[in-house]
Amino acid sequence: MPEETPLHERILDTTEQVLRRYGPEKTNVVDVARALGMSHGNIYRHFPNKKALLDAVSxxxxxxxxxxxxxxxxxxxxxxxxxxxxxxxxxxxxxxxxxxxxxxxxxxxxxxxxxxxxxxxxxxxxxxxxxxxxxxxxxxxxxxxxxxxxxxxxxxxxxxxxxxxxxxxxxxxxxxxxxxxxxxxxxxxxxxxxxxxxxxxxxxxxx
Amino acid sequence: MPEETPLHERILDTTEQVLRRYGPEKTNVVDVARALGMSHGNIYRHFPNKKALLDAVSxxxxxxxxxxxxxxxxxxxxxxxxxxxxxxxxxxxxxxxxxxxxxxxxxxxxxxxxxxxxxxxxxxxxxxxxxxxxxxxxxxxxxxxxxxxxxxxxxxxxxxxxxxxxxxxxxxxxxxxxxxxxxxxxxxxxxxxxxxxxxxxxxxxxx
Known part of the structure; x- marks a missing residue:
């Protein structure tokens, strides 16, 4: 996993917002990418899957x-x-x-x-x-x-x-x-x- | 509420079986009556509603x-x-x-x-x-x-x-x-x- 960077933190902040809106079941990496205005490939470089994203935010x-x-x-x-x-x-x-x-x-x-x-x-x-x-x-x-x-x-x-x-x-x-x-x-x-x-x-x- | 009777206990036993089969959400008094082979009016004389039935069984x-x-x-x-x-x-x-x-x-x-x-x-x-x-x-x-x-x-x-x-x-x-x-x-x-x-x-x- 890469070092914590401002982008890393921004992804987690946005994940929290998306979780708040859609709940854990319906939240996915594409939603987080869309909310950040970036490609989901960009997110996958930091978090290989939804579980990694939820792990990090938790x-x-x-x-x-x-x-x-x-x-x-x-x-x-x-x-x-x-x-x-x-x-x-x-x-x-x-x-x-x-x-x-x-x-x-x-x-x-x-x-x-x-x-x-x-x-x-x-x-x-x-x-x-x-x-x-x-x-x-x-x-x-x-x-x-x-x-x-x-x-x-x-x-x-x-x-x-x-x-x-x-x-x-x-x-x-x-x-x-x-x-x-x-x-x-x-x-x-x-x-x-x-x-x-x-x-x-x-x-x-x-x- | 009537005194505990064998029927009272039988209703609770059957409620447990129905709960086990359908889960708490889907269980209703009619299912319990059907499983007992009696009218649901009969059950309502012991338990006025589903909540009373769940209260008693719990x-x-x-x-x-x-x-x-x-x-x-x-x-x-x-x-x-x-x-x-x-x-x-x-x-x-x-x-x-x-x-x-x-x-x-x-x-x-x-x-x-x-x-x-x-x-x-x-x-x-x-x-x-x-x-x-x-x-x-x-x-x-x-x-x-x-x-x-x-x-x-x-x-x-x-x-x-x-x-x-x-x-x-x-x-x-x-x-x-x-x-x-x-x-x-x-x-x-x-x-x-x-x-x-x-x-x-x-x-x-x-x-």
């Missing part, structure tokens, strides 16, 4: 959520607990804004993303990487006692906060700030306290 | 998830932490079975339920009530230190475990037992430790 859409999170996650001057809270609040706030400003567009990207497993997998991997950085720093500093390690603790944090950022849930309901406070406090408390001792941990037969 | 479907949970939640002879774990595992296991045995049928009920807000609200209220019973008993016994109280702790537990039971997420991915262990341990640890002291709680400006 990756860009998801990047707008992760961009500011990356700075928060790696800011080692800030205490890990505060970074974790900022990461959580920034993700919530960015999603909330997008969904409130343009609910149909949010829903459309959600629909597109369901088909684009690679783009979603890369997006989730990026979020997990950021969480892992924060949690690993927290463990190193002795603030967190996450078991079995930063990687699975990152996954647990992502999973336990789905109500606040997963598009499949947000399209139905955006939880309140009070709910976010309660959930964050519960998770932070669990991470500070560390794993429940074997004596207290319920033994349940696995099915 | 409520019954959701009831199959909550039925066994109710016994677990109210079994005061069992320690609250163990009840909470059993409740979590039973809900996970029931959902997993349903989704694995018949993924299309699970997806279909998920699609129907999105339109039936009252049925879903009642279902969620029932789950929350069960969790509240367990958590309240845990607070009383001094095992849990949930703040600001059993009711919001129940909501937090439900929200933080969506990855393991919310249909909108399960249709995409069923998390592993290891992930369930890690998440449950984190939540239980947080509930035992109680709220993070103000000194440790990150202060973050609300946007």
């Amino acid at each position: 990756a860009r859409w998801m990047h707008c959520f992760t961009e500011s999170l990356s700075t928060i996650a790696s800011d080692s001057k800030v205490a890990p607990a505060i970074r974790l809270r900022r990461w959580f609040d920034t993700l919530r706030e960015t999603k909330r804004k997008k969904i409130q400003d343009d609910p149909e567009f949010f829903q459309m990207y959600h629909t597109i993303a369901k088909e684009l497993h690679d783009v979603v997998t890369a997006h989730v991997a990026e979020l997990l990487q950021q969480l892992e950085t924060i949690i690993r720093d927290g463990i190193k500093a002795g603030d967190f006692h996450a078991k079995p390690g930063a990687s699975s603790a990152a996954m647990a944090f992502l999973q336990t906060t789905f109500a606040f950022h997963h598009p499949a849930l947000l399209v139905t309901r955006v939880p309140s700030d009070d709910e976010a406070d309660t959930v964050f406090d519960l998770l932070l408390s669990g991470m500070i306290a560390g794993p429940v001792s074997k004596k207290l941990r319920p033994k349940v037969k696995k099915s | 409520a019954r479907w959701m009831h199959c998830f909550t039925e066994s949970l109710s016994t677990i939640a109210s079994d005061s002879k069992v320690a609250p932490a163990i009840r909470l774990r059993r409740w979590f595992d039973t809900l996970r296991e029931t959902k997993r079975k349903k989704i694995q045995d018949d993924p299309e049928f699970f997806q279909m009920y998920h699609t129907i339920a999105k339109e039936l807000h009252d049925v879903v609200t009642a279902h969620v209220a029932e789950l929350l009530q069960q969790l509240e019973t367990i958590i309240r008993d845990g607070i009383k016994a001094g095992d849990f230190h949930a703040k600001p109280g059993a009711s919001s702790a129940a909501m937090a537990f439900l929200q933080t475990t969506f990855a393991f039971h919310h249909p909108a997420l399960l249709v995409t991915r069923v998390p592993s037992d290891d992930e369930a262990d890690t998440v449950f341990d984190l939540l239980l640890s947080g509930m035992i430790a109680g709220p993070v002291s103000k000194k440790l709680r990150p202060k973050v400006k609300k946007s």
Whole structure:
């Protein structure tokens, strides 16, 4: 794929407009070319097919959520607990804004993303990487006692906060700030306290 | 609505079969009547319209998830932490079975339920009530230190475990037992430790 160029970005901007007008099913490369007043051969040089175009435009859409999170996650001057809270609040706030400003567009990207497993997998991997950085720093500093390690603790944090950022849930309901406070406090408390001792941990037969 | 009768149940059984064959959009009361070999007037005496029929069949479907949970939640002879774990595992296991045995049928009920807000609200209220019973008993016994109280702790537990039971997420991915262990341990640890002291709680400006 060529380097990002102004034309590359212009194609993606126009793709968004065409998607908004026709929806993901009916959008095709010819429509995008026509809207840009260029031959579709020109577009194919940047994006070999519709899927590549949708991949790129979705990756860009998801990047707008992760961009500011990356700075928060790696800011080692800030205490890990505060970074974790900022990461959580920034993700919530960015999603909330997008969904409130343009609910149909949010829903459309959600629909597109369901088909684009690679783009979603890369997006989730990026979020997990950021969480892992924060949690690993927290463990190193002795603030967190996450078991079995930063990687699975990152996954647990992502999973336990789905109500606040997963598009499949947000399209139905955006939880309140009070709910976010309660959930964050519960998770932070669990991470500070560390794993429940074997004596207290319920033994349940696995099915 | 009349008392549940064998005919009432037979109508719901047949509705499920018709739904399976035609899908929710195309299913109507006349099809259900025809499949039962009776006049649709007969069905209307039990269910005044298609919505009432879908409400009833969906409520019954959701009831199959909550039925066994109710016994677990109210079994005061069992320690609250163990009840909470059993409740979590039973809900996970029931959902997993349903989704694995018949993924299309699970997806279909998920699609129907999105339109039936009252049925879903009642279902969620029932789950929350069960969790509240367990958590309240845990607070009383001094095992849990949930703040600001059993009711919001129940909501937090439900929200933080969506990855393991919310249909909108399960249709995409069923998390592993290891992930369930890690998440449950984190939540239980947080509930035992109680709220993070103000000194440790990150202060973050609300946007």
